[in-house]
Amino acid sequence: MASALLLASMPVLGLGALAGCAWQPTILRVDPALTSKDLVGGKIAIMPVKFDDDKVGPQERSLMAAAFVRAVLQTREDIHLASSASHDRALQGALEEEAKFMRVYEEGGTEPARLAELTASLNARYFALSRLHYEQAVHGGGNMAGNTVQSTLSGRVSLVDTKSGAVVWEGEFVSTRSGVDTQVDPHPSMHALPFFSTFVRGWPNQP
Template identity: 30%
Template sequence: MKPPQRIALAGFLLCGTLAGCASESTLLRLDTGLTEADLRQGKIAVLGVVKYQEPDQVRPPLVAMLERTLAEERRDIPLIRADSVRSVLGPERYRRILLAYEYQGTLDSAALREIADSLRGKARFVVLARVTRERIRNSARGVSAADTGVIRPEYAMGITGRDASVQVHLYDVSRSELVMSAAYEGSSENSKPILASVLPGAPPGVTVEVGPQAVPPESQGYPPPPELALALEEPFRAFARALPVTPRPPVPPQPAGSR
């Protein structure tokens, strides 16, 4: 094998990850009185992220993703981390409030009063999210020269994707009111070459679904699914960007001849 071909094949055997694919969004509620100044002065406390009918152990990476995306997208808004909120609420009360939210999809007025009393003015707003659905899918597509630098017809690109539906809620605990909520569909994909044929005569780049059910990656040579947190990255970023922003005043034109 010639050296250039060895280099191309080495690149071909690498796995790829496409994290945070574009998400679909639906803004369910936005209080018209909510302003950027309110958020900046009142601060946002991250309460948590839950997944319906899943144990608490799945939450930490999801919470970390929500905190990271909020901090990166809205540096102007002070953020209180979930660990601090859990500390002031206490483990038992914190777990009870999140469990109720997991099954009901909302925070009731009693829970909001408890949170407000515990925060004692440290934050006026709390944000939390609820994953309502996820799906693992497998597909394959033909390998193109763009993937490898060489055409390898005996290979296909195996793709394992994770799709997730999530709702995000922002509450004003000083008024015990929901001020913003939105629903999102997010996804992420892993890909790698697999020894499998695609449809006869299919051009490179065609996508072929592998049956109606998700095929276990270990039995078909597909890559493992991406972490759920990666599928939630774009939804969480979209929510952060949707938070109110004060329009900047236009820059007045400089007088002619000025420097």
């Protein structure tokens, strides 16, 4: 289970507003043999999130990872999360540790040596990989105080079976927010909890 330090770093947000939400990911791949029982019986390790733009800094990446952990804890209480002291530091934005765990994204996250190394340290049956893109567009008449900022977080979440290296579940989703702002800064974490909860609700569940 994720450490108390990691849990304490998460934003305190509820999912009440999402209870009736119809958001669903576009499911790209699902192994028909994957069941809810598999997910419950084998621990899942949330990997550090991967952005395709280096403008998203360590603090934002750590907030994103924390929201992914919270989404699992709040949406699927029956699923157990795997972690370790090194893994927790990686999710909290420690660059050296983060880089070590980010290697799992290389070659689709299925390279046997990397899987074996990480599996041994985490004792996880599945890795949850998230590859994300974030962008903002500013609309207005040139007056910063009146600009409308539209932000979009899009991405793909994959579950990798550490025993085989196969991607057993994969989905993608796009979240867009609009509002009035005076700054154009990368804050994808504003989308994070409902974004990741959408994916978690798409994982196999008991009928």
